[in-house]
Every structure is written in structure tokens, then in C-alpha cells.
Amino acid sequence: MGGKILLLQSRDGGRSWQPLEAPAPEEGEAFFAASNASIAMCGTQQAWIGTGGGAIRVLHTPDAGRSWQLQYPPMLRISEAAGIYALHFASAKKGVAVGGAYDKPELGRLAALYTTNGGRRWRLSEEPPRGYRCGLALLPGTATYISVGTTGTDLSRDGGKRWQPLNTENLNSIRFAPAGRRGWAVGAKGAIFLLEY
Template sequence: MTSMGKTRRTMSAGLVGAALALTLAVPARAGETPTAATDVRTASAGDRQHVPKTGRQPVPATDRQSTPTADRRPAPALGWRLAPTGTDARFRGLAAVDRRTAWVAGSRGTVLRTTDGGRSWRNVSPPGAGELEFRDVEAFGARRAVVLAIGEGEASRVLRTEDGGATWTESFRNTDPRAFYDCITFFDRRNGLAMSDPVGGKHRILSTRDGGRSWRVLPDRGMPDALPGEAGFAASGQCLVSAGPRDVWLATGGAATARVLHSADRGLTWTATASPIPAGDPARGVFGLAFRDRAHGIAVGGDYRKDQPSPEAAAGTADGGRTWRPSAAPPPAYRSGVAWLPHTRTSALAVGPTGTDLTTDGGRTWRTVDTGSYDTVDCAPDGSCWASGEQGRVAHLTRHRP
């Protein structure tokens, strides 16, 4: 995923109207391409932006949201338009740079990049990475990116590129057989963190201060003890997310309680808060987080097993994660990824294998707007949103008028 590139912008009235019009949109059938669809677009930021993950979309200083009165045509409906990748890899790692540029990372060491809005994809996979499972990617434009491979011991690695994937450098390889890294996030172009499942009874945090060129394990004195069975989920690249220059959140499951841990000093000290999303099983808990600023966040999850219900799959916070409130009308099933719609204060999308859901009230209520399968979702500062998942599925958000 991506985050950063927080250049302040004023959102176009047309895009605001399109975002709000999702409340009126007719759900598209899975994998269906809307007819006469038009890309949701604003000015491209290109290589000048970094995009670290979840909810780190720019928020205007004022909250003026209005639909232009001059346009009396039916409100545009939004839906996913598939951007064929030519592969069947499963892409759980996604970085939306802008409406033209996105990176995806997934199974069998696969990394793809588009610079033309998904019309074509270039395979920029690291040589010899076929045995690796990439689950997260952070991008800093069309040329710079960092990917995380997950797994026990040396399977957990970090690789980076500065030339659009033409060459890659391995900057970290885990040598502790007890560690299993799940997610990565960046505060800016230089400072970032990665998280591992508990080692010695505490979650392990890896830190970089040079854009991913080098990494060090942070001391765990400020990390609360892990609960029995507690771990992160490497399902969408959103179990570790940041907002602003210092705040970061870590999502867990598997234990009796699903928790969200928060640090306000780039991972040195943490506080843990119980979430209302059910846990109590290795397959249940919080799978994805999104924060639009250091106070307002959404958590999604549930039980990833297809035959198990997920009745309370979302929750929200307005105090930086100190308290969490369950959604009054949550998504109908397990959701692994979530992202705030750019430049809005109350609208977000959640995705999972059975569909996409929309909230327009900050996560209190959700409704399904698409039934296609996606594992993760990410939005860029220019207003564009992307989703990716199984069988090589990648899509970008489009709008069309009835």
C-alpha cells in the first residue's frame, strides 16, 4: 500500500459529487465493466509523490463538500473497472500512486507496474523471487518502490528498486526463525516501519530512516506483551498503517481479543486497545486499518474462512484508537482491506473476497456496491482508487452516468 505524498489539494466538485453519489449507485455485477464509464480523475502527481498506506489521504483544511447545483443530470455511479494483468497471481500488496501509476505485489514473487492507468502492465518482478510471497508494497512514484516478502525465518525479506523495477536490491533478510513479518508502512520518503508477529512475547518492529536502504530492529521495551495466540494478518498490506509524520497503528487477531496497537513516536512506545471485532480463533480478528488523520480510523476484519460468518466485521474510532465503536450496520462478510475516499471526511470503501462495501458516515453503516473479489484497496491523493486480489485481478474506480 501507500501513504504520504500529502500535498494539500482542493478536490474538484465533480469528484466530491461522484464520491457522495455512491450512496445512490446500483451495484455492478462481479467483474462487470460499466458501459460508457469514465475514469475518476484529477491532476496526476506523477513521481513527485509518495503514497504510504491507508487513509493517509490529504484532508483539506476546510470541509466544504457540495454537489454542483448546475449539473441536473443523474448522479454518477461508481464501480470497479478491471485492468487485465495477464497473470493469475494473487495480489495482496497494492500501491496507488495516481490515476496512471500503480504497483501490485503478490504470489510467486510477482511484482507488476502500470504507468498508463492499467491499460498495460509491466512485469518488474525481482529475478529469482519465484519462491517468495510478496504481501505488501510501498511506492514513491513510478520508479521507487519497496516490497515485503512474508514467511518464517529467511522467507521474510525487504527489497527495493529505484529504477521502476529494472533492478532490485535486497535490503533486509530476517535471520530469526521466530520472526514472521506481515506488513510495512512509510511515514514519508525516508522513514518507515515493518512489523513481525510476536518474538519473545512481543510484536517485533523493524525501522528504516533512509527509504528502505537499511533496517534495524527497534527495542521492545515500549511494546505491550502480546496475548496468547496473538498475531497479525498478512492479508492486505494493512495490518500496519501510518498517518502523519509519527503516528502508526498495528492490527491483531488470533487471541481472545482482537486489538489495535498505537504508537505516536514512530514505533518506540505503544498502547493497546481492544476492538469490538470478534477474535478467539486463529482465523478471526482485525485484518485491515485505515486512518484519514491521526484521530479518525476504520478497522475491518472478521473470519476469513468461507464457511464462517463475520457478523461484526467493522469498527471506527474518532480518538486515534483509544476507543473503538462497532459499526451499527457492518459489511455483511469478512473484509480484508479498507481505504478512505480521498478528500472526504466520512466516505470509505472496504473490500473482501465477496464484495466491496461503501460507508458515507465514517464507518457507522455500510452497504455493498460491488460483488467482485478483492483483497486490498488503496487510494491516491489525486482522487484515484485501485483494488487488487486473486487470479490477477486489479481494478480502478470509475464513474458513469445512467
């Protein structure tokens, strides 16, 4: 907005919000909201924000928004709808990002990334999901991720390095309960799926 990234922070549980100074956006850069998962946090200080469109970047703050580091993952800009759609960090070092191109959903080789050093270096998954993915969740207490998208669901048991197919359901978002063994995914036409593990 006004040539700047609008980024707000609350320190009182959402009762009030204040703007943060964010890095300058690049031409055509976008923040995708398909799964409400393009911002990942670890603890109270660190956060990562994935972008796409005109530039595919990860904005990382180690200090609750006081300063920012720019990360450039190896995901190719193959269309205006390409980029990072969801991120999750299991720890301050280990994270996974998924995305690809919404308008080219069959291109899976560029749809997933992982890092083991907080995003200083991102790597493409060695065995990627089968296509564009917009939702991501970590099974609590494990290194197992599930990613969802318009062409199906994939699972990684090794922190995002290798993915294997689970189903072909058109899903948009997925979350697991912090405790317990249940998760929920939502998809096309108002579908809600319950996962038990």
C-alpha cells in the same frame, strides 16, 4: 520471533532498518497480511497495528515507536482466523478498521469498527459490511471508505459507521491515488480492477 513481535523501522527511506521494542505478544496472537494494510500511519509519529488470532488488539504508538498503548476493540475472537485485517486513519482521531473471520466470511456483524478518539474507544459499525473484509481505502478528500473482501465490496460515507453493498466481487486489497480520482483493487486469479470516481 523468539517470543517477541518483530517490528522494524526505517528513518532513511528504507535503505536501512532497525528493530523497535514492541509490546509482548499474547498467546497465539497473529498479524494478518492479506491486504498489506494492517499497519496505519498518520503523520510521522503516530501508527496503529491491528492483530488477531489468539488476541484481537490494536497497538498504538504516538511517538514513532518509542512507547506503545494497547487498545482492545470489541471484535469477537470467533476463530483463529479472526481479527483486524486492515486499518486506516483519516486523522489522528478518526480511524476505521475492518476484518472479521477469514474462515467464516459470511459473518459481517463483527467485521468493521470505527473510532473518533484515536482508538481509545473503538465501536462496532452500526450497519456492518456483508461479511469478512480484508482491504480498506479512503477516497481522498472525503469521509468515504471502501472495504473489500472475499464476499464483495462495501462503501461507507460516514467514516465507518454505516456500510452499504457495492458488488460481490472477490477482492483482497484496494488503494487510491493520493491525488486524482482513480483507485485500484486486486482479487482472485490475478484480477485487477480500475475504479474511477
